[in-house]
Amino acid sequence: xxxxxxxxxxxxxxxxxxxxxxxxxxxxxxxxxxxxxxxxxxxxxxxxxxxxxxxxxxxxxxxxxxxxxxxxxxxxxxxxxxxxxxxxxxxxxxxxxxxxxxxxxxxxxxxxxxxxxxxxxxxxxxxxxxxxxxxxxxxxxxxxxxxxxxxxxxxxxxxxxxxxxxxxxxxxxxxxxxxxxxxxxxxxxxxxxxxxxxxxxxxxxxxxxxxxxxxxxxxxxxxxxxxxxxxxxxxxxxxxxxxxxxxxxxxxxxxxxxxxxxxxxxxxxxxxxxxxxxxxxxxxxxxxxxxxxxxxxxxxxxxxxxxxxxxxxxxxxxx
Amino acid sequence: xxxxxxxxxxxxxxxxxxxxxxxxxxxxxxxxxxxxxxxxxxxxxxxxxxxxxxxxxxxxxxxxxxxxxxxxxxxxxxxxxxxxxxxxxxxxxxxxxxxxxxxxxxxxxxxxxxxxxxxxxxxxxxxxxxxxxxxxxxxxxxxxxxxxxxxxxxxxxxxxxxxxxxxxxxxxxxxxxxxxxxxxxxxxxxxxxxxxxxxxxxxxxxxxxxxxxxxxxxxxxxxxxxxxxxxxxxxxxxxxxxxxxxxxxxxxxxxxxxxxxxxxxxxxxxxxxxxxxxxx
Numbered sequence: 283x284x285x286x287x288x289x290x291x292x293x294x295x296x297x298x299x300x301x302x303x304x305x306x307x308x309x310x311x312x313x314x315x316x317x318x319x320x321x322x323x324x325x326x327x328x329x330x331x332x333x334x335x336x337x338x339x340x341x342x343x344x345x346x347x348x349x350x351x352x353x354x355x356x357x358x359x360x361x362x363x364x365x366x367x368x369x370x371x372x373x374x375x376x377x378x379x380x381x382x383x384x385x386x387x388x389x390x391x392x393x394x395x396x397x398x399x400x401x402x403x404x405x406x407x408x409x410x411x412x413x414x415x416x417x418x419x420x421x422x423x424x425x426x427x428x429x430x431x432x433x434x435x436x437x438x439x440x441x442x443x444x445x446x447x448x449x450x451x452x453x454x455x456x457x458x459x460x461x462x463x464x465x466x467x468x469x470x471x472x473x474x475x476x477x478x479x480x481x482x483x484x485x486x487x488x489x490x491x492x493x494x495x496x497x498x499x500x501x502x503x504x505x506x507x508x509x510x511x512x513x514x515x516x517x518x519x520x521x522x523x524x525x526x527x528x529x530x531x532x533x534x535x536x537x538x539x540x541x542x543x544x545x546x547x548x549x550x551x552x553x554x555x556x557x558x559x560x561x562x563x564x565x566x567x568x569x570x571x572x573x574x575x576x577x578x579x580x581x582x583x584x585x586x587x588x589x590x591x592x593x594x595x596x597x598x599x600x601x
Numbered sequence: 602x603x604x605x606x607x608x609x610x611x612x613x614x615x616x617x618x619x620x621x622x623x624x625x626x627x628x629x630x631x632x633x634x635x636x637x638x639x640x641x642x643x644x645x646x647x648x649x650x651x652x653x654x655x656x657x658x659x660x661x662x663x664x665x666x667x668x669x670x671x672x673x674x675x676x677x678x679x680x681x682x683x684x685x686x687x688x689x690x691x692x693x694x695x696x697x698x699x700x701x702x703x704x705x706x707x708x709x710x711x712x713x714x715x716x717x718x719x720x721x722x723x724x725x726x727x728x729x730x731x732x733x734x735x736x737x738x739x740x741x742x743x744x745x746x747x748x749x750x751x752x753x754x755x756x757x758x759x760x761x762x763x764x765x766x767x768x769x770x771x772x773x774x775x776x777x778x779x780x781x782x783x784x785x786x787x788x789x790x791x792x793x794x795x796x797x798x799x800x801x802x803x804x805x806x807x808x809x810x811x812x813x814x815x816x817x818x819x820x821x822x823x824x825x826x827x828x829x830x831x832x833x834x835x836x837x838x839x840x841x842x843x844x845x846x847x848x849x850x851x852x853x854x855x856x857x858x859x860x861x862x863x864x865x866x867x868x869x870x871x872x873x874x875x876x877x878x879x880x881x
Contacts, residue, residue, distance in 0.1 A: 333783075333787060334786075334787075335783055335786075354786065354791075355783065355786040355787050356786045356787070356788075356789045356790060356791055360787075361787055361788065362783075362784070362787045364780050364783070364784060365780075366778075366780065368778065368780035368781050368783065368784035369784075370781060370784070370785075370799060370803075371803070372802045372803055381785070381788050381790070381798070382788035382789050382790075385785075385788060385789040385790045385791075385794055385798075386789045427788065428787075428788075431788065431789070
């Protein structure tokens, strides 16, 4: 079977709201995939439907081409890395990793646990309890605990949210690298667009229980299918109905003559961000825009008359 | 800490301090003193000081009562755990009804324990509700011996102390992260293995606390064996009461009390040591 996971018109209603409202999605074997969306968009519910913690109100969840709607979590060969890792506090790191192997009556537990802990570089911490491990180490135990079972799919529910920002960036690369090494299909749920863009081979942007767009990160970022996707993945200047990212919005005192589009505007202020400067400007139409300029560019003062200009190929146009 | 705070703290601790010395330490000292005196000719106490009462504790007749009390208290604890754990688990999973169910567990405390034991007697005696109904239905012709035996005492002890097991176990189960159970299922554990390998070990502190809270009062129970056992099931508590009333042997009664307290003390220390070991 070509697709490891397929969702066919999946709907999940809770008594008070529709968490998932008709999702169809196909995920091929291998690779790193993300469900990206704001909180409450249904991405975590979708993950729980795949893991088996929830049953769909209607529609089908297929794993390896077989409908698994009514299979319990322990009957599905997928594994979840929980947001707070949900490590068993009464078991050591090694015992946590061995838990799934023991429940499946597998042999050679000790060797496989050792290999899994080796894979996540936790050798030497086998006999520590979760309370004695750092946040990053706990996450590695959670990863090892799932990967040791060699699931068809690894589901990751905001796995980086509990880490401090510096560690978070480092773990992005490690997770991506881990996926390449083990070859298991990873499905990440996140609300952090930078995370999804930097790690995914393909990502699906969700909003209000539905999928807005599926595509590779550059495609989704540069050619968003809807205004929501454009706005969720990054800042947008809305100028006369078209969308422009601040980094492709330029500013000049004179009228540009190289085929660029332009509009007259008035500078209203600027924000120093360290690596660049955001110049704020108001167009004659009253619309506000931000241009990201390098620190070296000459300073613009409030009240100054300028032109905002951009290349037509950078325009994001929505019906 | 500032001196003013220090003084305020002392004032706040004063009531507890007075309570402990006046109502625990002083009576305990009196009991120890009594246990080392000799029985008076017409009850009461007299000289000389002796450890005779403690030697009598080793009499097989009394050891049998101690042993029976232990067996009864252990059985009570085990049954309370078997009934209380599933109940606590059920309540902790009852969502918004939790508080209602907890109130129902506590509800018996609204009435005196004595009254509730008399209610049990009305249910269990030969002309009681249960025997009457069974007879009217033609299921039995002579009343079943439900009252005044070990079974009745055990029933009364379990009934009386069940809430002391349910509440601490509930408290630990309620704090359990639901994600742990999902993680267990996710890793391939069916409901029973999840209960055995995740929920049960993690509720051990509550089970230990509940067991102490049930075992200790059950070991020293006096009212339940007296009323539901009808004097046939003698436990340590009844023995103590006997010595101070009908037998008029205060030193021996005091010695039994001290012995019981020492036993309980040792058990609590052992249980608490386990607790400390399990905290990693």
